[in-house]
Amino acid sequence: METKGIGSFFSISDDQFKRMIAVFIALVTVLVAAVTYLQSDAASRDDQANRDSKRYAVESFGRQVSGTARVNFDESVAYQMMYEAALMADLADQRQEQDAARRFHTIASEVSLASPLLAPPYYDPKGTSEPDILRYEADVYLVEITTLEENFSAAWEVKTAWDYKANTYIIYITLLALSLFMFGLAATLSSPRSRWVFSGAGVLSTAVAVVASILLWSKPVFDLRQQGNAIADYAQGVGLAHQEQYEAAIESFDRALAAYPAYTNALVERAGANMELAQYDQAVLDYTAAINTGDKRAFVAGNLGWAYYLMGDFQRAIDMNRFALAASPDELWVQFDLGLSMLAAGQVEAAKAEYNRGMEMATRSVADAVTAGREQPAFLWWSLEDAASSLDDCLNTLDQETGNPPPQSIQNPDAVRTTGQDLLTSLKSLTVALEFTNKPPAGTVSGTISPLQISEPVYDDQGEMVSDAEPATEFSFGITEVALQFDYEGMQNGQEYLVKLYFDGVEDPSWRILGVWDYGASGSQTILLSYEYSDYFTFGPGQYQVELYIDQHLMQSATFSVYEE
């Protein structure tokens, strides 16, 4: 019976067939209208998200420029003026010029009215601390532009998703148009077999288009902007981290992640805050989670490698640094971190090779920039300084037997000390040579310099410096002058010498002394670092490091500290 029924269905008359085809065509037309509606809806949302993303980008740019202009005024003009007036008042006080002191105190007090930065909550006029510029920046524009930037990214993701949907619906509309063509063709054919084949193909392509359209329609488009307060909490966290309030920042990122657990930027920023709090295990979890959400940025993998290094997990650090370099081979700081991780893992020769590769990359980068007639990116200098500083920290950790990575986790510490010191000298010499000559340091230096001895100079009654000042590494606050004393042999007049001074790990370029050696082949020499020109400034409390270079080669360095009694 069933076979007979199907047979009778396929043997319908020409008129009946054409009527059936007419109904199919009408039905498909409705489906075309429906899918066109969905396509138009998707295209409309695509346009809207595209427009929103552009709007957020332009707004972010404008707010950043206007915010920076304002903060620059508040800090570099208003606060600088108040600082200068207060300084002049203090100097007048020191000279016991009470009237002048009163005048400048009045100005310092009144100029604070010129800027909100110089009033609570950013500044305590009765206190001694500086204005909270980081909080001010966060309030004036940082949180706002972070929100706009996140909205931009979110809108762009939405745009991409709806764009895909709109384009895919067009494929399905084309498929339905193909169905209409099949049905139309079937109605014109006289061969029963052919007309059934074409009408069957039409039904099939219609079914495919309908099912695919339903599946596509049912697939939701993710919009970060609709995930509760995720973006607002994230931006708040960025503002708090900028103010170095890392615990509060982590709480904000926690809220953002509670609203949307796969929020990559929030994971990365929370990891950064955890790093600042030395909660490396938490940072590792967050960086790993960020990578698992699809974050392929080299700095995330590089930072994860750095977290592993600080925890003493050198093999994982090496793996992550390699992973980061595979994504972005020009990341100089990751290249040096790779060398450092290898060094700490006791792979001394491999570490040397990686450091050398990094130094070659830096040299090549400078040479390329010179050839192209452009400046080197500041990032290059930062990477070189960071490499030297990280290596120095590692050596200090070994010497002091405390810190991160845990000293006991460092393999072959004697080799690390020796090789590390050589690499540190090479890095510092390379940095100076590239800065001054655009080339790596050439050859070797003829001559030797004895270790630097630091002392507070002592003067006799005639104002002449006496030579028997006691070398020291610690000085009490208020010292205005230090002397670097050293012996030298085999030197040649005409060589270039450079003295650099670092305060708490950061070079103070105002102290640079660059000169031509004219002290002869051998002897003793004293170089003064002095605030004697000022009756106000002295060496502030902190750690100082002095370096002496000859022809861009680091010859000697020494450290001293100034402490408050």
Place this chain on the structure above:
Amino acid sequence: MDGDMDEVVEEKDDRLQTLMAILIAIVVAIGAIVVWRSSLAEDAAGDADFDGMRAVVFAENTRALNYVNAYEDYRNYLRYWYYTRLGELIDADLATADGEQADLLDQEARAAYNQADANAYFFETRYLNRDGAYNVQRQLGSMWADEQRIKDLEYESKFAVADRLRIKTLHLLLALMVISIAPVFYSLVESVSGGFRLVMITIGSVFAIAGTILAVLIEFTR
């Protein structure tokens, strides 16, 4: 007799087919008009978006430049104020000074006023309050208003128009979908007989009329 009946039925069928063809043609024509209006609305939405984006660029450009320039003026004013105030304070002390001290203070006061004057030409004096303080917010507002006279800086309303037009486009397409159901029933008329034909025509016409009314309402309602 049978032949007459056949002729009558055939004539009825012909009339029905003609009616169906006319109804389908009308529905297609209405559908085309709806598509045209929908397309116009979509195009207008794009234009409104463009106008809005242009206004965003103008607005942010204006904001950035205004802040840079206004705070530059404010910086110059503050220098002017600093030296003027210093001169005033020295003048106040000068009143009680005598001899060499008075001469010295007089020189200091003159130097301060000279330096104040050197900065006096580098800010907009019309933004000084009556108490002599510089009102940078007023300057920013004034600069914005100036720019607003020659450039369109308002974009929210344009984006709102664009969004409204997009909704209109979608609603018109929804009406088109309703209208497009009518031919399905019109084409089914040929496949049924007797009273069902009238039912099919009625249902098809209900969809056609409902869709048309919907489209007219969407078109003429803001």
